[in-house]
Amino acid sequence: MTPSHALSAASSRAALLTLLTAMLAACSGGDAAFEMPPAEVAVARVVERDVTRWYGFSGRFVPIEAVEVRPRAGGYIAQVHFTDGADVEAGALLFTIDDREYRAALEAARADLARAVSRRDTAKVEAERTTKLAAAKAASAEELEQRSAEARQAEADVRAAEARVRQAELNLEFTRVRSPISGRVSDARVRVGNLVGPGEPVLTTVVALDPIDVAFQADERVYLATRDAARSGDAGAPVARVGLSTEDGFPHAGELVFVDNALDPMSGTVRARARLANPARLFSPGLFARVRLMGGAPARALLVHPQAIQTDQDRKYVFIVGEGNRAERRDLVLGPEVDGLRVVESGLAAADRVVVVGVRRIFFPGMALNPREVPMDRPDTPPHTAAAAASAATGG
Secondary structure (H helix, E strand, O other): OOHHHHHHHHHHHHHHHHHHHHHHHHHHHOOOOOOOOOOEHHHHHEEEEEOOOOOEEEEEEEOOOEEOHHHHHHOEEEEOOOOOOOOOOOOOOEEOOOOOOHHHHHHHHHHHHHHHHHHHHHHHHHHHHHHHHHHOOOOOHHHHHHHHHHHHHHHHHHHHHHHHHHHHHHHHHHHHEEOOEEEEEEOOOOOOOOEEOEEEHHHHEEEOOOOOOEEEEEOOHOOOOHHHHHHOOOOOOOEEEEOOOOOOOEEEEEEEEEEOOEEEEEOOOEEEEEEEEOOOOOOOOOOOEEEEEEEOOOEEEEEOHHHEEEEEEEEEEEEEEOOOOOOEEEEEEEEEEEOOEEEEOOOOOOOEEEEEEEEHHHHOOOOOOEEEEEEOOOOOOOOOHHHHHHHHOOOO
16 A cells, blocks of 8 residues: 555544544533534526426337248249349339249130130020920920020039139239338348249248338336327327437437337336338338337426436435525435436425535435535536626626
8 A cells, every 4th residue: 555545544534533433422412512514515406497208218120011922832933033132112023933834724724714615605505596496395394404504504614714714823923923012122032943832931021111110118108198198189199209329319200109008017018119201211120229209298397407316225315405504305206307307296396406416425314515506407517607607697
């Protein structure tokens, strides 16, 4: 240990011994009660103004639509028509499956249809001729019924053949694998020459990017606010502001589009999504996002600097300058942070002066204070600057 460190440690021990001796003397009932010197602290008056309350959450970007592109016809991949990672429109051709087998099946189905049509026409003519003969008593009723049944059967055969043609046309169409949505395509999971079957494997994926959602877990305040807005008939979606992890503040605007119908009883949160326009493809699924939701119309509120707020287990509190410049503890119920200050729901009055610098010098409530005024939004203002600002504000 260096001489300076030894001297500092010795001074600290001496000061502590002096404090303990004085406290023991006060407790022993001596004539002169010991009182610690006033603590030098900086205080600021509680700020009162109209604020728009915001609630902050963390979330991830998720696509509004995401599709796994799978084949609906079996065969060998003949061609890949897109560039990996490109933007595609709905209906864009992505893959071609070898279609020769399907073209042959379509031709066969059309030939079957032609034969069925020919048989139907013949059966219809025979039924009409037999009807005339039966009217002239030249054909029996049994023969007429047989010819009519054959005509009806031929008509049904035509409809069945038409259905087989439509099925063959669909199978041929399925050899052209198209994007079901507009968005950004992933890479091709299979290449030319690979054999695929109906439904397997996944050929690629497509995600919609504009607009895009931010999914996050909101708390009861958001759930209750949206419920109350729905009951009051307010059709406007709550405003959301979003910022990326590398950005300052919340530069991107969106709106709350979804709040789930129940809270998770384990976490006390509810699933929610905010939606943003994304024409420049600035946001991609999976990116981390910081979300702020507006908590309603501007309202009068009291605010203090977060530096003044202390923690005692599960309670938050501040010290204020009470009567006779004595420290008084005030337990608080806090709201969201607004412009660098924290909203105080309850626990303070507008006229209170809160200790913002030197809180650690206050060892117990009732301790004497020697306060100096500083602005609430700039608690670390030097004494001379704070005094000049106060003098200017009062016209001194």
